[in-house]
Amino acid sequence: MSSFFDLPFEEPASAEAAGGKDEPMAATPLPPEPDARRILTVSQLTARIRTLLEEQFFEVWVEGELSNCKVWTSGHMYFTLKDRGSQIKGVMFGSALRLLRFKPQDGLRVVARGRVSVYGPKGEYQIACEHMEPEGLGARQLAFEQLKERLAAAGFFDPQRKRPLPALPRKIGIVTSLDGAAVRDIIKVLRRRYANAHLVIRPTRVQGDGAAMDIMRAVRAIGRVPDVDVVIIGRGGGSIEDLWAFNEEVVARAIAGCPVPTISAVGHETDVTIADFVADLRAPTPSAAAEMVVSRKDDFCARIDRLSQQLARTMDARLHRLDARLRLLESRSGYAGAHGRIAMRSRHAAELSHELRRAIREQLARRERAYHALRLKLETFDLRRRLGSIRTRLVAADGQLGAAFTRAHHRHDARLRTAVARLESLSPLAVLGRGYAVCWDADRTRVIRDASSVSPGDRVRVTLNRGELDCEVSKGGPG
Amino acid sequence: MDPTIKDFEAALTELDTIVKKLEDGDIPLEQSLQLFERGVQLSRFCHARLEEAERRIEILNERGQLQDAPAGLLTDDGDTLKAKGKS
Numbered sequence: 001m002s003s004f005f006d007l008p009f010e011e012p013a014s015a016e017a018a019g020g021k022d023e024p025m026a027a028t029p030l031p032p033e034p035d036a037r038r039i040l041t042v043s044q045l046t047a048r049i050r051t052l053l054e055e056q057f058f059e060v061w062v063e064g065e066l067s068n069c070k071v072w073t074s075g076h077m078y079f080t081l082k083d084r085g086s087q088i089k090g091v092m093f094g095s096a097l098r099l100l101r102f103k104p105q106d107g108l109r110v111v112a113r114g115r116v117s118v119y120g121p122k123g124e125y126q127i128a129c130e131h132m133e134p135e136g137l138g139a140r141q142l143a144f145e146q147l148k149e150r151l152a153a154a155g156f157f158d159p160q161r162k163r164p165l166p167a168l169p170r171k172i173g174i175v176t177s178l179d180g181a182a183v184r185d186i187i188k189v190l191r192r193r194y195a196n197a198h199l200v201i202r203p204t205r206v207q208g209d210g211a212a213m214d215i216m217r218a219v220r221a222i223g224r225v226p227d228v229d230v231v232i233i234g235r236g237g238g239s240i241e242d243l244w245a246f247n248e249e250v251v252a253r254a255i256a257g258c259p260v261p262t263i264s265a266v267g268h269e270t271d272v273t274i275a276d277f278v279a280d281l282r283a284p285t286p287s288a289a290a291e292m293v294v295s296r297k298d299d300f301c302a303r304i305d306r307l308s309q310q311l312a313r314t315m316d317a318r319l320h321r322l323d324a325r326l327r328l329l330e331s332r333s334g335y336a337g338a339h340g341r342i343a344m345r346s347r348h349a350a351e352l353s354h355e356l357r358r359a360i361r362e363q364l365a366r367r368e369r370a371y372h373a374l375r376l377k378l379e380t381f382d383l384r385r386r387l388g389s390i391r392t393r394l395v396a397a398d399g400q401l402g403a404a405f406t407r408a409h410h411r412h413d414a415r416l417r418t419a420v421a422r423l424e425s426l427s428p429l430a431v432l433g434r435g436y437a438v439c440w441d442a443d444r445t446r447v448i449r450d451a452s453s454v455s456p457g458d459r460v461r462v463t464l465n466r467g468e469l470d471c472e473v474s475k476g477g478p479g
Numbered sequence: 480m481d482p483t484i485k486d487f488e489a490a491l492t493e494l495d496t497i498v499k500k501l502e503d504g505d506i507p508l509e510q511s512l513q514l515f516e517r518g519v520q521l522s523r524f525c526h527a528r529l530e531e532a533e534r535r536i537e538i539l540n541e542r543g544q545l546q547d548a549p550a551g552l553l554t555d556d557g558d559t560l561k562a563k564g565k566s
Contacts, residue, residue, distance in 0.1 A: 167488035168528060178538075178552070187536065187552060196534040201548060203538060222539055297529055300491075304525045307494045311518040314501040318511055 050118035057116035066108045089126040096130050102240035109135040144247050156256050157277045163261040166229045172293055173222040173231035174201045182236040182286035189290035194297045200225050206235035212248035219254040232289045234265030246273035255279050265289035432465035487528045494521040
């Protein structure tokens with residue numbers, strides 16, 4: 001325990017603490033005295049150490065090398081920060097850890113910000129980190145910002161440059177490492193969503209020297225593979241150094257020059273790279289990229305089936321309406337012939353209706369042929385049953401239509417006969433059958449109704465029930 | 480396939496449009512039958528395209544050649560993949 005009190009900062013801390021209070025403390029002689037003599041319990045001492053440390057090191061920056069990094073199931077990371085001469089235990093809580101843009105790893109030199117805290121039960125102190133960044137980040141960050149600015153100025157990030165992804169890619173290109181988890185995540189998700197997806201993978205190094213050039217070549221090569229109509233470019237999570245290749249200009253330019261739409265999927269959700277800005281779409285993770293690249297096959301099938309059903313339902317309704325309209329027309333035509341219409345008109349109507357009927361029959365036949373053809377095409381569809389019912393309805397409609405016109409035709413025939421009979425009954429010629437005769441003038445232009453209108457010697461014509469007589473008046477005058 | 484159908488996406492969009500047209504518009508029967516037939520054609524095309532893609536994983540190598548991926552890539556077994564990937 002004695003070594004515990006040899007801590008390098010105890011002395012400066014107490015000196016610092018005493019610094020401001022020296023004078024007033026000196027004026028009151030009491031405090032130092034009892035302190036020196038009083039025997040403290042371990043807990044009391046620890047409490048005082050805690051107060052001292054936690055007040056003095058409420059916020060410190062410290063640099064060192066990470067070791068013994070371990071993330072617990074709680075999500076907190078425990079580690080040791082060391083330099084050549086010393087080490088300090090540290091913790092970073094999950095909430096802060098998640099915000100890091102890099103993955104803390106053993107051997108990484110970092111600058112950490114946090115407060116020192118004391119854990120009484122074990123008599124240990126540690127630094128609770130709120131933030132951490134890799135040493136040398138500053139230079140990289142600067143390079144990142146500068147490249148981003150340059151590419152933005154060159155129009156690489158323009159929204160109008162972003163191309164939409166194909167709804168159903170023929171082949172999906174993937175540029176990543178075969179060794180990482182990313183490629184398996186992508187394959188797994190794609191298989192689940194769209195089992196028969198055709199994937200083309202262009203393996204590439206994704207970190208280390210030459211990775212950027214490798215990625216660039218891979219993107220160029222895969223963009224030229226026939227039928228590859230979307231490319232996922234990415235890798236799994238890693239430190240900011242690990243992801244750095246995706247911040248290189250050559251990669252950015254290769255992505256921008258890719259002839260088919262691209263999705264970047266680099267690291268975790270919080271990792272943002274230049275590639276993300278240039279790609280047509282940014283996915284937070286490789287798995288998410290796989291989800292973006294194609295909807296579930298089931299969803300597609302459901303959508304197509306829904307549309308097909310709507311299609312059939314609409315046609316069904318259409319036929320319903322057609323049927324109703326035919327009925328209406330048919331019922332109207334029943335009123336078409338009012339009493340007293342002459343035969344010719346009736347015959348004319350009958351002829352028209354016959355033509356109409358033939359025309360509609362032809363239409364129906366054509367329609368039926370069309371349906372028949374469609375029905376054959378639909379053999380493999382769920383629609384088949386649906387269309388079968390439509391066809392039944394169509395046949396029924398056809399039958400109804402035929403029957404309607406037959407009825408109409410009969411009615412017209414009957415009306416024709418009635419009209420002709422009526423016409424005949426009204427005809428003056430009809431009375432001739434009963435023995436009457438009609439007397440005309442010689443030209444048969446005028447019916448002679450008055451005997452005084454003719455003189456002896458005039459010629460007249462007499463129409464009998466059958467035949468005519470040519471006569472000469474021998475005696476006449478008013479009767 | 481049918482030269483009048485550009486691609487899956489276009490087919491799906493056209494199918495959508497046809498259904499809407501048939502539902503909303505008061506179009507002549509003959510034309511609606513044509514649309515119906517086209518719709519059937521499109522949905523067949525879409526279904527066919529969904530089934531069409533080969534369930535296949537290929538590797539594009541450095542020399543620009545396509546080869547079938549090692550079987551390890553298709554399994555969830557990471558070790559197999561690693562072994563294959565490194566070999």
